[in-house]
Amino acid sequence: KAGVTQTPRYLIKTRGQQVTLSCSPISGHRSVSWYQQTPGQGLQFLFEYFSETQRNKGNFPGRFSGRQFSNSRSEMNVSTLELGDSALYLCASSFGQSYEKLFFGSGTQLSVL
Amino acid sequence: GESVGLHLPTLSVQEGDNSIINCAYSNSASDYFIWYKQESGKGPQFIIDIRSNMDKRQGQRVTVLLNKTVKHLSLQIAATQPGDSAVYFCAENHSGYALNFGKGTSLLVTP
Numbered sequence: 385k386a387g388v389t390q391t392p393r394y395l396i397k398t399r400g401q402q403v404t405l406s407c408s409p410i411s412g413h414r415s416v417s418w419y420q421q422t423p424g425q426g427l428q429f430l431f432e433y434f435s436e437t438q439r440n441k442g443n444f445p446g447r448f449s450g451r452q453f454s455n456s457r458s459e460m461n462v463s464t465l466e467l468g469d470s471a472l473y474l475c476a477s478s479f480g481q482s483y484e485k486l487f488f489g490s491g492t493q494l495s496v497l
Numbered sequence: 498g499e500s501v502g503l504h505l506p507t508l509s510v511q512e513g514d515n516s517i518i519n520c521a522y523s524n525s526a527s528d529y530f531i532w533y534k535q536e537s538g539k540g541p542q543f544i545i546d547i548r549s550n551m552d553k554r555q556g557q558r559v560t561v562l563l564n565k566t567v568k569h570l571s572l573q574i575a576a577t578q579p580g581d582s583a584v585y586f587c588a589e590n591h592s593g594y595a596l597n598f599g600k601g602t603s604l605l606v607t608p
Binding site: 388417419426427428429432440442474476485486487488489490491 | 540546600
Protein backbone atom coordinates (compact mmCIF):
# COMPACT_ATOMS: atom_id res chain seq x y z
CA LYS A 385 0.00 0.00 0.00
CA ALA A 386 1.42 3.37 -0.96
CA GLY A 387 2.09 5.82 1.84
CA VAL A 388 1.05 9.43 2.18
CA THR A 389 2.29 11.45 -0.78
CA GLN A 390 2.97 15.16 -0.59
CA THR A 391 3.84 17.42 -3.48
CA PRO A 392 5.89 19.37 -4.14
CA ARG A 393 8.80 18.34 -1.93
CA TYR A 394 10.39 21.79 -1.93
CA LEU A 395 9.04 25.26 -2.63
CA ILE A 396 10.61 28.68 -2.66
CA LYS A 397 8.31 31.68 -2.64
CA THR A 398 8.59 35.38 -1.90
CA ARG A 399 6.67 37.42 0.62
CA GLY A 400 3.16 38.28 -0.44
CA GLN A 401 2.76 35.32 -2.78
CA GLN A 402 0.41 32.44 -2.18
CA VAL A 403 1.10 28.73 -2.28
CA THR A 404 -0.88 25.50 -2.60
CA LEU A 405 0.38 22.21 -1.21
CA SER A 406 -1.06 18.84 -2.09
CA CYS A 407 -1.51 15.64 -0.14
CA SER A 408 -2.69 12.19 -1.21
CA PRO A 409 -3.58 10.01 1.78
CA ILE A 410 -3.16 6.28 2.12
CA SER A 411 -5.82 4.47 0.13
CA GLY A 412 -8.91 3.99 2.28
CA HIS A 413 -8.01 6.70 4.76
CA ARG A 414 -10.67 9.35 5.07
CA SER A 415 -9.05 11.74 7.55
CA VAL A 416 -6.30 14.14 6.54
CA SER A 417 -4.51 16.39 9.01
CA TRP A 418 -2.01 19.13 8.34
CA TYR A 419 0.81 20.19 10.63
CA GLN A 420 3.41 22.91 10.47
CA GLN A 421 6.85 21.96 11.75
CA THR A 422 9.50 24.51 12.69
CA PRO A 423 12.65 24.14 14.82
CA GLY A 424 11.33 26.55 17.42
CA GLN A 425 7.70 25.51 17.70
CA GLY A 426 7.80 21.84 16.81
CA LEU A 427 4.72 20.32 15.20
CA GLN A 428 1.67 22.54 15.33
CA PHE A 429 -1.76 21.45 14.21
CA LEU A 430 -3.28 23.39 11.33
CA PHE A 431 -6.52 21.59 10.49
CA GLU A 432 -8.11 18.24 9.89
CA TYR A 433 -10.57 17.10 7.26
CA PHE A 434 -12.82 14.08 7.20
CA SER A 435 -15.15 13.30 4.30
CA GLU A 436 -14.59 16.76 2.79
CA THR A 437 -15.51 18.55 6.03
CA GLN A 438 -13.13 20.45 8.26
CA ARG A 439 -13.60 18.93 11.70
CA ASN A 440 -10.86 20.62 13.69
CA LYS A 441 -8.78 23.72 13.29
CA GLY A 442 -5.67 24.93 15.08
CA ASN A 443 -4.67 28.45 16.06
CA PHE A 444 -3.46 29.76 12.75
CA PRO A 445 -4.57 32.92 10.94
CA GLY A 446 -7.14 32.82 8.18
CA ARG A 447 -4.36 33.00 5.59
CA PHE A 448 -4.06 29.26 6.11
CA SER A 449 -6.86 27.31 4.55
CA GLY A 450 -7.48 23.85 3.24
CA ARG A 451 -9.92 21.58 1.56
CA GLN A 452 -10.53 17.93 0.91
CA PHE A 453 -11.87 16.35 -2.22
CA SER A 454 -14.23 13.43 -2.62
CA ASN A 455 -11.30 11.07 -3.21
CA SER A 456 -9.85 12.18 0.18
CA ARG A 457 -6.99 14.06 -1.42
CA SER A 458 -6.35 17.35 0.32
CA GLU A 459 -4.80 20.69 -0.42
CA MET A 460 -3.74 23.49 1.84
CA ASN A 461 -3.29 27.07 0.76
CA VAL A 462 -1.35 29.87 2.34
CA SER A 463 -2.05 33.35 1.05
CA THR A 464 0.00 36.52 1.48
CA LEU A 465 3.08 34.61 2.56
CA GLU A 466 5.20 35.93 5.40
CA LEU A 467 8.80 35.09 6.26
CA GLY A 468 7.57 33.26 9.34
CA ASP A 469 5.64 30.83 7.20
CA SER A 470 8.89 29.13 6.26
CA ALA A 471 8.49 25.62 7.61
CA LEU A 472 8.03 21.97 6.84
CA TYR A 473 4.36 21.29 6.17
CA LEU A 474 3.35 17.77 7.01
CA CYS A 475 0.25 15.95 5.94
CA ALA A 476 -0.96 12.88 7.78
CA SER A 477 -3.79 10.50 7.15
CA SER A 478 -5.75 8.10 9.29
CA PHE A 479 -8.66 5.80 8.75
CA GLY A 480 -11.04 7.36 11.26
CA GLN A 481 -10.82 9.90 14.03
CA SER A 482 -7.93 12.33 14.07
CA TYR A 483 -6.66 11.04 17.41
CA GLU A 484 -5.88 7.63 16.03
CA LYS A 485 -2.35 7.00 14.89
CA LEU A 486 -1.48 9.24 12.01
CA PHE A 487 0.64 8.22 9.05
CA PHE A 488 2.75 11.11 7.86
CA GLY A 489 4.10 12.05 4.49
CA SER A 490 7.63 13.39 4.01
CA GLY A 491 6.37 16.94 3.94
CA THR A 492 6.75 20.01 1.78
CA GLN A 493 9.62 22.28 2.75
CA LEU A 494 8.49 25.85 2.14
CA SER A 495 10.99 28.69 2.14
CA VAL A 496 9.69 32.25 2.01
CA LEU A 497 12.23 34.85 0.93
CA GLY B 498 -3.57 25.26 25.69
CA GLU B 499 -2.31 22.08 27.30
CA SER B 500 1.37 21.33 27.03
CA VAL B 501 3.28 18.22 26.21
CA GLY B 502 6.93 18.51 27.10
CA LEU B 503 10.10 16.51 27.03
CA HIS B 504 12.62 16.38 29.85
CA LEU B 505 15.76 16.36 27.71
CA PRO B 506 16.33 17.87 24.30
CA THR B 507 19.22 15.48 23.46
CA LEU B 508 20.19 11.99 24.53
CA SER B 509 23.40 10.18 23.65
CA VAL B 510 23.67 6.42 24.17
CA GLN B 511 26.12 3.74 23.17
CA GLU B 512 25.15 1.11 20.69
CA GLY B 513 23.70 -1.90 22.45
CA ASP B 514 22.58 0.03 25.52
CA ASN B 515 18.95 0.65 26.39
CA SER B 516 17.52 4.12 25.80
CA ILE B 517 14.84 5.85 27.80
CA ILE B 518 13.13 8.95 26.46
CA ASN B 519 10.81 10.79 28.81
CA CYS B 520 7.78 12.96 28.26
CA ALA B 521 5.56 14.94 30.61
CA TYR B 522 2.04 16.04 29.93
CA SER B 523 -0.17 18.39 31.85
CA ASN B 524 -3.75 17.51 30.96
CA SER B 525 -5.24 14.87 33.22
CA ALA B 526 -7.97 14.37 30.61
CA SER B 527 -5.47 13.10 28.03
CA ASP B 528 -6.61 9.63 27.05
CA TYR B 529 -4.35 8.64 24.19
CA PHE B 530 -0.58 8.84 23.82
CA ILE B 531 1.71 8.07 20.94
CA TRP B 532 5.40 8.08 20.06
CA TYR B 533 6.88 8.99 16.73
CA LYS B 534 10.37 8.79 15.29
CA GLN B 535 11.54 11.33 12.75
CA GLU B 536 14.68 10.86 10.71
CA SER B 537 16.30 13.68 8.85
CA GLY B 538 14.37 14.60 5.71
CA LYS B 539 11.44 12.36 6.54
CA GLY B 540 8.08 12.70 8.14
CA PRO B 541 7.34 11.29 11.61
CA GLN B 542 7.02 7.54 11.70
CA PHE B 543 4.68 5.77 14.12
CA ILE B 544 6.44 3.74 16.83
CA ILE B 545 3.88 2.77 19.45
CA ASP B 546 0.77 4.08 21.13
CA ILE B 547 -1.05 3.55 24.41
CA ARG B 548 -4.44 4.44 25.80
CA SER B 549 -4.98 5.82 29.27
CA ASN B 550 -6.53 2.59 30.53
CA MET B 551 -3.15 0.90 30.18
CA ASP B 552 0.14 1.34 32.06
CA LYS B 553 2.47 -0.44 29.72
CA ARG B 554 2.60 -1.61 26.14
CA GLN B 555 5.34 -3.45 24.33
CA GLY B 556 6.34 -3.57 20.72
CA GLN B 557 9.36 -4.83 18.89
CA ARG B 558 12.33 -3.58 20.99
CA VAL B 559 10.21 -0.74 22.34
CA THR B 560 8.12 -0.34 25.47
CA VAL B 561 5.94 2.59 26.43
CA LEU B 562 5.17 3.23 30.08
CA LEU B 563 2.40 5.52 31.24
CA ASN B 564 2.21 6.92 34.76
CA LYS B 565 -1.03 8.84 35.02
CA THR B 566 -0.42 9.78 38.64
CA VAL B 567 2.52 11.98 37.75
CA LYS B 568 1.46 12.56 34.13
CA HIS B 569 4.57 10.99 32.71
CA LEU B 570 5.22 8.92 29.63
CA SER B 571 8.41 7.14 28.65
CA LEU B 572 9.70 5.26 25.65
CA GLN B 573 12.23 2.52 26.22
CA ILE B 574 14.29 1.21 23.34
CA ALA B 575 16.14 -2.02 23.97
CA ALA B 576 19.58 -2.72 22.50
CA THR B 577 19.76 0.64 20.76
CA GLN B 578 21.13 0.53 17.23
CA PRO B 579 22.67 3.22 15.00
CA GLY B 580 19.45 3.20 12.97
CA ASP B 581 17.60 4.40 16.05
CA SER B 582 19.34 7.77 15.83
CA ALA B 583 16.54 10.26 15.18
CA VAL B 584 14.27 12.76 16.87
CA TYR B 585 11.55 11.21 18.98
CA PHE B 586 8.24 12.94 19.63
CA CYS B 587 5.56 12.12 22.13
CA ALA B 588 2.03 13.30 21.48
CA GLU B 589 -1.21 13.22 23.40
CA ASN B 590 -4.85 13.57 22.63
CA HIS B 591 -7.85 14.50 24.69
CA SER B 592 -11.49 15.01 23.90
CA GLY B 593 -11.04 13.59 20.43
CA TYR B 594 -9.09 16.65 19.32
CA ALA B 595 -5.95 16.67 17.24
CA LEU B 596 -2.72 15.14 18.47
CA ASN B 597 -0.69 17.62 20.50
CA PHE B 598 3.04 17.06 19.97
CA GLY B 599 5.97 17.69 22.26
CA LYS B 600 9.10 19.48 21.04
CA GLY B 601 11.10 16.30 20.52
CA THR B 602 14.21 14.58 21.89
CA SER B 603 17.21 13.95 19.67
CA LEU B 604 18.65 10.48 20.20
CA LEU B 605 22.24 9.93 19.11
CA VAL B 606 23.59 6.39 19.10
CA THR B 607 27.37 6.19 19.26
CA PRO B 608 29.42 3.12 18.33
